[in-house]
Amino acid sequence: MSNREAEAYRPLFPTKHIPIVLISIVQAASTLTKKTDRDREDWITRRLHARLIRIREFRDGPFDIRLQPEIPSLDPDADTPAGRIDLLVSCGLGHEVYFAVEAKRLRVCSSNGHITSSGSREYVLAGMMRFVNGQYAPHMEAGAMLGYVFDGKIDKAV
Amino acid sequence: MPKLLNFAGGSNCPRADIPVIHEGDFLSEETLAGETFDCIIGNPPWAGRQNKQLAQKFMQKAPLFLRSGGTGCLLLPSKILQNQTDAFQAKWLGQVTLKRVLQLADYSFLLFQNALCPAFIALFTNTPPQPTQDLIEFVAPKFNRAGLRQGIVTVNPTNRTWIPLGDILAATRSKTAPVVWKRRLWGTPRDQKLLDLLQSMPSLREQVDVLSELKTRRSGQTKRWVTGQGIKPWPEQKAESESDRPPKRNRWPLDTRFIETQTWKSNLLLLPGDTISFEERLKKKNYRMDVLYSQPPSELFQPPMVLISQGSIKVTFCDFDVLFQDSLQSISGPPEDNDLLMFLAAYLRSNVAKYFLFHTSANWGIERDKVHLFELLRIPFPLPEDEFVSPDAAKIVSEVAKRMKALHQNLKDTFSQYEQNLRSQPLFRSRGAKIDRRWHEERKEQVDAFQEELEPLIYRYFGLTEQEVTLIDVIRVFEPSSTPTTWQSEKTVTLDLVEKTTVTPYSAQGLAAYADTLAETLNTWAKAEGSSYRVSAEGGTDEETGLAMVTLRLSLAETPYRRKALSRRLTEILKKLCAHASKRSETLLYERDILIFQGKLIYIVRPNILLNWTRTAALNDTARIFAEVALAGEKPS
Numbered sequence: 001m002s003n004r005e006a007e008a009y010r011p012l013f014p015t016k017h018i019p020i021v022l023i024s025i026v027q028a029a030s031t032l033t034k035k036t037d038r039d040r041e042d043w044i045t046r047r048l049h050a051r052l053i054r055i056r057e058f059r060d061g062p063f064d065i066r067l068q069p070e071i072p073s074l075d076p077d078a079d080t081p082a083g084r085i086d087l088l089v090s091c092g093l094g095h096e097v098y099f100a101v102e103a104k105r106l107r108v109c110s111s112n113g114h115i116t117s118s119g120s121r122e123y124v125l126a127g128m129m130r131f132v133n134g135q136y137a138p139h140m141e142a143g144a145m146l147g148y149v150f151d152g153k154i155d156k157a158v
Numbered sequence: 159m160p161k162l163l164n165f166a167g168g169s170n171c172p173r174a175d176i177p178v179i180h181e182g183d184f185l186s187e188e189t190l191a192g193e194t195f196d197c198i199i200g201n202p203p204w205a206g207r208q209n210k211q212l213a214q215k216f217m218q219k220a221p222l223f224l225r226s227g228g229t230g231c232l233l234l235p236s237k238i239l240q241n242q243t244d245a246f247q248a249k250w251l252g253q254v255t256l257k258r259v260l261q262l263a264d265y266s267f268l269l270f271q272n273a274l275c276p277a278f279i280a281l282f283t284n285t286p287p288q289p290t291q292d293l294i295e296f297v298a299p300k301f302n303r304a305g306l307r308q309g310i311v312t313v314n315p316t317n318r319t320w321i322p323l324g325d326i327l328a329a330t331r332s333k334t335a336p337v338v339w340k341r342r343l344w345g346t347p348r349d350q351k352l353l354d355l356l357q358s359m360p361s362l363r364e365q366v367d368v369l370s371e372l373k374t375r376r377s378g379q380t381k382r383w384v385t386g387q388g389i390k391p392w393p394e395q396k397a398e399s400e401s402d403r404p405p406k407r408n409r410w411p412l413d414t415r416f417i418e419t420q421t422w423k424s425n426l427l428l429l430p431g432d433t434i435s436f437e438e439r440l441k442k443k444n445y446r447m448d449v450l451y452s453q454p455p456s457e458l459f460q461p462p463m464v465l466i467s468q469g470s471i472k473v474t475f476c477d478f479d480v481l482f483q484d485s486l487q488s489i490s491g492p493p494e495d496n497d498l499l500m501f502l503a504a505y506l507r508s509n510v511a512k513y514f515l516f517h518t519s520a521n522w523g524i525e526r527d528k529v530h531l532f533e534l535l536r537i538p539f540p541l542p543e544d545e546f547v548s549p550d551a552a553k554i555v556s557e558v559a560k561r562m563k564a565l566h567q568n569l570k571d572t573f574s575q576y577e578q579n580l581r582s583q584p585l586f587r588s589r590g591a592k593i594d595r596r597w598h599e600e601r602k603e604q605v606d607a608f609q610e611e612l613e614p615l616i617y618r619y620f621g622l623t624e625q626e627v628t629l630i631d632v633i634r635v636f637e638p639s640s641t642p643t644t645w646q647s648e649k650t651v652t653l654d655l656v657e658k659t660t661v662t663p664y665s666a667q668g669l670a671a672y673a674d675t676l677a678e679t680l681n682t683w684a685k686a687e688g689s690s691y692r693v694s695a696e697g698g699t700d701e702e703t704g705l706a707m708v709t710l711r712l713s714l715a716e717t718p719y720r721r722k723a724l725s726r727r728l729t730e731i732l733k734k735l736c737a738h739a740s741k742r743s744e745t746l747l748y749e750r751d752i753l754i755f756q757g758k759l760i761y762i763v764r765p766n767i768l769l770n771w772t773r774t775a776a777l778n779d780t781a782r783i784f785a786e787v788a789l790a791g792e793k794p795s
Contacts, residue, residue: 014785014788014789014791014792015792016788016791016792017788049358050358053351053354053355053358054355054546056686057686058351059351059355059623059626060623060624060625060626061683061686062683062780062781062784062785064347064350064351064781066354068322068324068325068328069324069325069328069329070328071289071290071324071327071328072248072327072328072330072331084290084324091781091784091785091788092347092778092780092781092782092783092784092785092786093782093785093786093789095320095322096320
């Protein structure tokens with residue numbers, strides 16, 4: 001791409017807004033807890049979203065945060081629903097311009113009482129890497145991963 | 159001339175020389191078996207209800223006649239999107255890629271004479287959909303007289319949105335796909351935020367058991383309240399047949415009070431004087447007195463209860479035993495919930511409820527102002543102890559109930575007074591009718607004034623912000639304007655010139671209502687970000703070109719809105735710019751918003767109609783301008 005062509009591309013989601021979005025997520029999540037050891041990721045995200053839409057920046061401010069519910073798979077033989085990123089923050093420039101947040105569970109207790117490491121693998125492969133390879137948030141400059149650390153040990157989470 | 163038409167009649171009919179046109183049953187398996195086409199355009203027959211709608215069969219069959227990647231375009235009844243068709247929508251949207259929906263509901267009584275129901279046009283391709291990526295262009299033009307003479311339908315920029323296919327498919331699972339479509343009909347992006355907030359609250363359904371559902375499930379009542387339809391009487395002329403359910407013995411005393419739907423004025427509080435005796439009703443309508451067709455449980459007819467009409471939403475609170483027919487339904491509860499049910503009645507008549515139902519119910523704003531019971535039960539109704547409501551919610555409920563009781567007493571006293579006047583002049587029947595009319599007028603005045611007084615309390619109960627109240631208030635512009643029945647309808651206030659409308663606050667403030675909301679919101683956001691810059695607004699309209707313009711000026715101090723005359727030369731240039739920016743696509747004219755950023759000035763130019771200059775429009779523009787300003791400070795990556 002020539003310099004001239006590169007200049008024709010404009011930034012999409014304003015980067016100066018990203019810290020505000022992240023601070024708001026931390027603020028909303030401060031009262032968020034798992035309901036059971038088997039609490040599902042999409043249920044937790046739904047509760048987080050219900051808190052986020054009440055935060056001033058989202059409620060009366062310039063941002064709009066949308067929860068993206070799971071899509072039932074169109075393939076009747078598929079075991080899992082079609083994947084979609086969990087939360088999209090837009091800012092008045094249409095829904096095509098957004099800051100994406102993908103959530104994953106970490107350090108979940110398995111049925112035999114052990115902390116599983118599968119969450120970390122999923123966090124990286126089915127989360128971060130999807131941003132890297134453009135499956136999530138294509139054309140967007142930045143996105144975020146959010147981890148629900150089930151045993152609260154954040155330093156051991158990933 | 160060569161014959162082009164291939165008749166379906168067989169050997170008796172002449173064969174086509176060049177078989178271009180085929181006569182046949184589109185739905186039959188034999189018709190054009192194995193043949194595919196590049197394009198299918200059709201106006202399939204509309205018949206049947208909900209999932210038995212014949213047009214659905216044509217939608218399902220059309221992809222079979224399309225080559226891979228071929229295009230289909232069908233004129234369909236809006237009911238296919240709006241009625242309880244979730245399973246059908248999930249299946250069909252998995253078969254084809256729906257590209258565009260042109261929702262013509264607002265023109266339904268104008269485009270097609272004698273139309274029985276509104277229409278939409280679906281444009282789709284025979285390609286597998288990409289549920290995580292596809293966006294459906296949803297175009298819902300609102301009635302506009304501009305361009306009518308040329309047969310052009312104008313599409314305002316706010317009438318066009320893109321709905322993620324994934325949102326529709328996900329909603330089909332919770333049977334709310336019709337709500338996703340409906341929310342976009344009149345709801346702007348800013349409305350979507352408020353509707354998300356309201357939908358995140360516990361709904362009325364969480365408090366109410368539906369009798370018919372309990373009966374189907376054969377389970378008992380588990381929720382605090384119960385709802386169901388009234389009795390169905392048995393007409394004297396009707397003979398018992400085998401297909402009928404066995405008649406139920408009438409166990410209601412004939413002197414029980416009965417409220418008739420036709421005479422019900424829906425004035426918040428039902429008074430004994432509004433009723434007649436059950437016997438009088440049965441005699442009047444020639445119904446049998448010994449049996450009924452259906453006899454719902456007695457708790458439906460006992461106070462405290464909220465009575466709701468099935469058609470256009472009418473709500474009243476009742477504190478005495480009363481019977482009613484199946485066109486009404488009640489929500490009844492135990493005596494200790496009297497105040498809460500009073501509050502519910504007031505709330506269901508409030509602007510918040512109207513706003514929510516207008517944006518989410520299938521028929522209101524599309525066909526007629528009808529709200530189904532299941533739609534009404536979706537309304538947000540958090541209890542006073544819920545975390546989502548105001549901390550003083552319990553006090554608000556008590557306050558509303560206290561005021562309603564005072565109004566109730568006042569109405570009873572006023573009614574007694576009128577009755578006394580009527581008794582004192584029994585010989586003058588015409589005078590009696592006049593007194594009756596005066597009583598109803600006075601009652602309506604009292605109730606309307608009371609409801610107006612309650613609105614702020616209901617906003618406070620839900621903890622709504624000033625912006626959210628502003629959005630709700632705009633329902634007074636949108637609701638009367640929807641689905642006009644004539645080209646010259648005076649109800650279409652969205653087309654009023656801003657400075658000439660009679661709708662408050664625009665009637666007094668004109669463009670200032672828009673401009674002040676825009677400037678104040680931008681300044682609030684700038685302050686929150688720690689910016690020392692502020693904006694001030696000025697604006698004006700031009701009768702000749704029919705345009706209005708608001709200019710925002712960046713400065714270090716806030717100054718009040720100023721009215722400013724627009725120069726002739728400027729408005730002529732702007733008119734040309736608007737025309738140049740608009741795009742004509744056959745009979746549709748897509749208007750474009752003109753926002754010009756120049757140094758410390760931002761110009762907003764649009765046709766001078768109220769739809770473009772509401773306070774809701776201002777809130778949507780604020781977000782857009784704020785983001786553009788933020789981006790302007792960033793270099794391309």
